[in-house]
Amino acid sequence: MKCRKCGGSAALELRRHNAAFCSPHFIEFFRKQAAEAIHKHRMFTRDEPVLVAVSGGKDSLGLWDLLIEDGYRTAGLYLDLGIFEYSQESRAKCEAFAAARGQTLHVEQVAEAIGAPIPEVQKATRRPTCSACGLSKRYLMNRAALEHGYAVVATGHNLDDEAATLFSSVLHWQTDALPRQSPALASTHPKLVRRVKPLYRLSELETAAYAFLRGIDYIVEECPFSKGATSLAHKEVLNRLEEVSPGAKHNFLFGFLEKARPAFERVEHVLLQECASCGQVTTGELCAFCKLADQVKRRLRPPATVPGAAAP
Amino acid sequence: MKVILRNPRREIEVAGKRRVKELLREMDVLPGTVLVIRGDELITGDTVVGDDDVVEVRPVMSGGVA
Numbered sequence: 001m002k003c004r005k006c007g008g009s010a011a012l013e014l015r016r017h018n019a020a021f022c023s024p025h026f027i028e029f030f031r032k033q034a035a036e037a038i039h040k041h042r043m044f045t046r047d048e049p050v051l052v053a054v055s056g057g058k059d060s061l062g063l064w065d066l067l068i069e070d071g072y073r074t075a076g077l078y079l080d081l082g083i084f085e086y087s088q089e090s091r092a093k094c095e096a097f098a099a100a101r102g103q104t105l106h107v108e109q110v111a112e113a114i115g116a117p118i119p120e121v122q123k124a125t126r127r128p129t130c131s132a133c134g135l136s137k138r139y140l141m142n143r144a145a146l147e148h149g150y151a152v153v154a155t156g157h158n159l160d161d162e163a164a165t166l167f168s169s170v171l172h173w174q175t176d177a178l179p180r181q182s183p184a185l186a187s188t189h190p191k192l193v194r195r196v197k198p199l200y201r202l203s204e205l206e207t208a209a210y211a212f213l214r215g216i217d218y219i220v221e222e223c224p225f226s227k228g229a230t231s232l233a234h235k236e237v238l239n240r241l242e243e244v245s246p247g248a249k250h251n252f253l254f255g256f257l258e259k260a261r262p263a264f265e266r267v268e269h270v271l272l273q274e275c276a277s278c279g280q281v282t283t284g285e286l287c288a289f290c291k292l293a294d295q296v297k298r299r300l301r302p303p304a305t306v307p308g309a310a311a312p
Numbered sequence: 313m314k315v316i317l318r319n320p321r322r323e324i325e326v327a328g329k330r331r332v333k334e335l336l337r338e339m340d341v342l343p344g345t346v347l348v349i350r351g352d353e354l355i356t357g358d359t360v361v362g363d364d365d366v367v368e369v370r371p372v373m374s375g376g377v378a
Contacts, residue, residue: 001356011354015344020356057374160373208347208372209354220370222319235373243342 012209015246023213030210033201034066041184043196044152049073051150051193053141054097054105056090056219058211059156061097063199065214067154068101075104077144077153079137082110082117083223090219097216106148108140114289115296118225124299125292129225132292139289143280145193152194160204162197163249164234166256171234178264182257189272189281203249204235313361315339316368332367333357339369346371 001010003022010020021029037043044050050067054060054076067074078094081087091107098105111117114136121136122129145153162181169177183200187193199207211218226232241248274280275287282288315324315335326335332348332355348355349368361367 001358010356013343013356023354058372059374203344204372204374205344205347208370212347212349212354212370220318221321222374226374232373239342239345239373242344 011213012205014206016203016242016250018246026206026209027213030202030206031066031070033206034063034198035070037183037198037201038196041196043154043184043194043198044072046072048152049075049150051075051077051106051141051145051148051153053077053079053137053153053155054094055079055156056093057156058216058218059158059161059199059204059207061093061156061216061218062207062211062214063154063156064097064103065101065216066210067198068103075106075148075150077106077108077141079140080107080109080111081133081136083119083225086219086221086224089221093217093219106144108144110136110140113140113143114293116300120300121292121296122225124296127292130229130231133225135288135292139280139287141195142191142193146191150193151187152196154196154198156199156207157197158199158202158204158207159249159253160235160238161231162200163238163253164231166253167234167238168230175264178256179261179266181261191274191279191281192272200253313363313365313367316366318368318370327363329360329362331357332359332361335361335367336369341369345373 001013001020002008003010003025004019005025006022008022011023012026013020050072052060052064052067052074054064055078064074064076076094076098078091080091094105114121116124118129118133118136121127121132125132141153145151166181169181183197185195238249238252270283272281272283275282275290276285277290278287280287280289313326315326316322317324333343336343336346336348336357343357347370349370350361350365355361
């Protein structure tokens with residue numbers, strides 16, 4: 001197979017583009033796609049520091065790499081979820097990446113914020129692990145960005161992630177979630193930072209290829225809690241579709257963003273206020289994170305001893 | 313050839329020459345869901361691999377998206 005641009009030996013075939021590229025021309029293609037996303041959605045400028053949320057995986061480290069290479073001012077944010085060896089290894093990958101490139105890496109311990117590591121949160125609340133984890137990550141990303149003075153957080157969500165999220169929302173007709181699905185979410189409150197996804201035009205295959213070809217040492221093993229996750233089942237369905245109809249995922253997501261999303265945007269504005277407990281932005285009196293943390297603390301608190309009871 | 317698989321990491325032996333896309337089909341793996349790596353290179357579906365090769369089939373799917 002030959003590279004579309006130079007005729008050299010191809011490293012990757014991109015069926016949805018009916019093209020193949022050699023390593024240098026694939027990297028060029030990848031960076032152009034990310035640059036187009038950043039430009040089209042006015043995600044950030046070169047003068048604006050960007051906090052990149054990194055997990056140690058191919059997407060987030062690939063994103064950080066391309067932003068550094070493209071001359072953006074960046075720092076990383078690693079959220080330590082406390083998931084056994086998986087978290088230790090992924091944190092080590094992020095620290096090594098940052099050190100090799102002379103970049104700042106901020107680290108937040110989820111257990112300190114919520115009262116227990118993610119595996120204990122699941123046991124205490126019986127809430128699905130990915131749900132508690134996702135809620136904690138969104139909350140802590142925003143809080144860390146505010147504390148460290150960043151107006152924008154960039155995440156490594158790719159085309160497959162976005163298509164799977166859309167598929168799930170449509171499958172359950174979650175009309176509240178549909179207008180919030182966007183490559184760039186503007187700040188709608190002084191305490192809410194902008195959230196952007198510069199890789200939303202690039203597939204999971206492409207982000208993995210970029211990380212490999214750039215020599216990025218990322219964590220290949222999956223989070224132990226992702227086994228059986230619904231999001232993976234949705235990705236598998238979409239991958240089957242993509243196999244018989246290249247471009248299906250792209251058309252599904254981009255068709256939604258361009259044609260359908262505006263129809264789901266609310267006419268009335270949601271009233272945002274500050275959480276009575278932590279001061280972060282919420283629509284109710286207490287934010288969802290504080291409610292979760294409170295639930296964890298109550299369930300994990302040792303039973304009170306009865307005054308005067310004899311010791312066993 | 314030696315084929316390295318992931319999640320969990322394991323190795324299998326496959327005898328005889330074939331194209332990468334045929335190897336993936338035999339293993340019931342969709343081509344768009346894996347990188348195929350030989351040495352320090354990515355190889356495409358039409359590449360012929362044989363007995364002396366070591367090929368890694370690395371999944372690209374990550375989950376539990378927040």
